[in-house]
Amino acid sequence: MAQTAESLQPTKRKSHSLPYWVEPTFTVVALGLFGLYTLWLVFFQSSGQFHNYLSPFFSPTESWGIKVLPAIWVLWSPLLFRATCYYYRKEIYRGFFHDPVSCAVPESRKYYFGETRFPFNWANLHRWFWYVAVIVLVFLWIDAVQAFIFNGHFGIGLGSIIMLINVSLLTAYTFSCHAFRHLIGGGSQKFSCSDGRPTTRYKWWNRVSTWNENHGTYAWVSMFFVWFTDVYIRLLMNGVIHDVRFF
Ligand code: FES
Structure with a gap:
């Protein structure tokens, strides 16, 4: 097919209306608050269960005899999985280290070693943490199914839908x-x-590539929703709110 003059024009780049520092600032605030909330859970909360609703921060409840704080037992793998995530690494380098803070902004340090030295070379373990994350996911799906079982009967509450x-x-x-x-x-x-x-294999790779394009969005939305789910269950536990039952 013949190419028209219009089709040969260079594609216009989208201009971003927000200043370059907005994204790194958001990263620092969001991850900082999430980190503080997680520390509060680890050191000051011993459980996260309201009847058949189990907080994702406290799943699985079974520790197979390993004696550690409940939240630490559960949290080490999702936290390492997220901390070594390729997307979060980019955001952390920009937000916390200003290294660099954005595209076309100069580096703040003189020498660049990439991720070849400790502790940054540990990020290469990400692919192994992925397998652990899948195991944790199995437990979370079991919890989600149990959130629809009230005293042995199927039911739907707002908490079931949230989970x-x-x-x-x-x-x-x-x-x-x-x-x-x-x-x-x-x-x-x-x-x-x-x-x-x-x-x-090619078809699946194409499909995963499509999901991968939205990985950054999934990273933020899933993190905030985990947070929200725990807050919802904690409010139920403390009698601040009551669950809505639809069925
Ligand atoms: S790149 Fe693997 S979870 Fe983000």
């Missing part, structure tokens, strides 16, 4: 991960069968 949305967002975050994308399609030189058609 279902929470685990769905965490699933989207986990399976849009760059490491999972590599697991699905990485290391392959050829994505077609002998007859030239795309393989199932």
Whole structure:
């Protein structure tokens, strides 16, 4: 098909209306507050359960005899998974280290070693934390199903819906991960069968790539929703609010 003069014009870049420092500032405030809330849970809260609703910060409840604070037992893997996430790393370097604070803004330090030295080289463990995150996800799905069982009978409360949305967002975050994308399609030189058609692997890699495009959004939304879910269950535990039962 012949190309028109219009189609040969360079694509106009979208201009961002917000100043460059807004995103890193948001990162520092959001992650800082989330970190403080998590520390409060670890050191001052011993449980997060209201009847059949279990806070994602306290799942699984089974510790198999390992003696640590309940929140620490549960939190080490999701926190390491998020701290080593490729998307959060970019945001953390920009927000907390100003390294650099944004595109086209000079570096604040003289030498750049990338992630080749301790502790930053530990971020390479992310692909292994992904497997642990999937195990945690299984427990969270079991919790979400149990949130629909009231005294042995099926029911739907506002808490059931919140827990279902929470685990769905965490699933989207986990399976849009760059490491999972590599697991699905990485290391392959050829994505077609002998007859030239795309393989199932290629189709899945394409699908995961589409999810991966929204990974940053899933990262923030899932983090805030985990937070919201815990607050909702904690308010129920303390009698501040009452759960709404739809069924
Ligand atoms: S890259 Fe973000 S969870 Fe893996």
